[in-house]
Amino acid sequence: MSRAVIHDAIMLFEYSTTAKGGRGPVGKWPGLIIKRLWALYKASEIGFVRQKSDSTRGSWDPGQPFINLQVNPHYINSLPENRRLPAISLVLVHEGVHAALDFLNDNSLYSELAARKVAVYYYRELSGPGVFNEASDPPAPGKRAELVLLPRNAFPEYVKMSGFLDKDQLIDYILHNPEYTDPHYLTPQWIVETLSLWGGLRNRWATSKGLYVKVLASSRDPHYESFILGVMESIDHQKGWDVMIEHAGSLRTIRIALSDLTSWHDHERIASLEKKWRVKLTEDPPYRCKPHSASPCSR
Numbered sequence: 237m238s239r240a241v242i243h244d245a246i247m248l249f250e251y252s253t254t255a256k257g258g259r260g261p262v263g264k265w266p267g268l269i270i271k272r273l274w275a276l277y278k279a280s281e282i283g284f285v286r287q288k289s290d291s292t293r294g295s296w297d298p299g300q301p302f303i304n305l306q307v308n309p310h311y312i313n314s315l316p317e318n319r320r321l322p323a324i325s326l327v328l329v330h331e332g333v334h335a336a337l338d339f340l341n342d343n344s345l346y347s348e349l350a351a352r353k354v355a356v357y358y359y360r361e362l363s364g365p366g367v368f369n370e371a372s373d374p375p376a377p378g379k380r381a382e383l384v385l386l387p388r389n390a391f392p393e394y395v396k397m398s399g400f401l402d403k404d405q406l407i408d409y410i411l412h413n414p415e416y417t418d419p420h421y422l423t424p425q426w427i428v429e430t431l432s433l434w435g436g437l438r439n440r441w442a443t444s445k446g447l448y449v450k451v452l453a454s455s456r457d458p459h460y461e462s463f464i465l466g467v468m469e470s471i472d473h474q475k476g477w478d479v480m481i482e483h484a485g486s487l488r489t490i491r492i493a494l495s496d497l498t499s500w501h502d503h504e505r506i507a508s509l510e511k512k513w514r515v516k517l518t519e520d521p522p523y524r525c526k527p528h529s530a531s532p533c534s535r
């Protein structure tokens with residue numbers, strides 16, 4: 237695939253309505269992305285490079301010795317020819333967000349959310365009204381200026397992400413991918429700081445809640461461990477509880493974490509969860525207590 241197609245793919249986004257952005261800080265993102273993409277293109281830092289996994293569409297790694305923004309030719313070639321230009325453009329926009337918005341902390345879940353969000357908006361336009369291909373105007377001899385218009389379900393993953401974005405559950409979809417649950421992404425700090433976002437805990441998938449409990453419990457820090465109760469209390473049906481527990485790691489780790497909580501209020505909350513779900517959530521006897529000791533458990 238030629239360098240020219242990368243040029244046309246950046247241009248396709250540049251002339252889209254999505255790229256016009258909107259008000260507020262998020263509305264400025266597309267402008268930053270375009271600027272960054274053109275700079276990378278001029279520095280020959282965008283190219284087609286086969287990725288380790290065939291399902292990887294592209295990648296951004298400023299530490300690469302050459303070609304920091306890579307598009308997987310294997311993925312692009314697997315598509316019908318008329319879908320390749322918009323597919324490349326979508327990959328460039330996604331990876332371009334990672335490259336441009338370093339204030340969002342490269343490689344963090346915020347960056348991944350932003351990358352998918354902008355690409356979903358762009359996909360909606362490509363599969364809705366379509367985007368005029370500025371690079372095809374004036375047309376080459378024998379060709380016509382074209383509107384790039386994808387069938388609505390052309391890229392099923394985008395259709396799925398678009399639906400979850402509407403429900404404010406894009407984060408759950410991302411966390412469903414094991415790649416984004418390693419400790420580099422999913423930290424106790426991040427979980428606590430985002431608990432009230434995206435519709436709050438009531439809007440999180442049970443699988444996400446399980447992951448949250450797992451990460452908070454293994455932190456062994458009472459500050460974070462205390463948030464486990466809120467996550468558990470947001471569940472209101474058995475199926476949700478079962479799925480949460482299934483993803484929450486070792487029950488013993490959870491019990492040890494909850495045993496770190498010392499206030500009466502927390503004990504009451506734990507007791508009420510135990511009663512509601514008929515489970516044992518604390519160590520018996522508390523694991524730090526010496527058996528038959530006269531003194532209360534020391535901390």
Ligand SMILES: [Zn+2]
Pocket residue numbers: 330331334348351
């Ligand atoms: Zn990404």
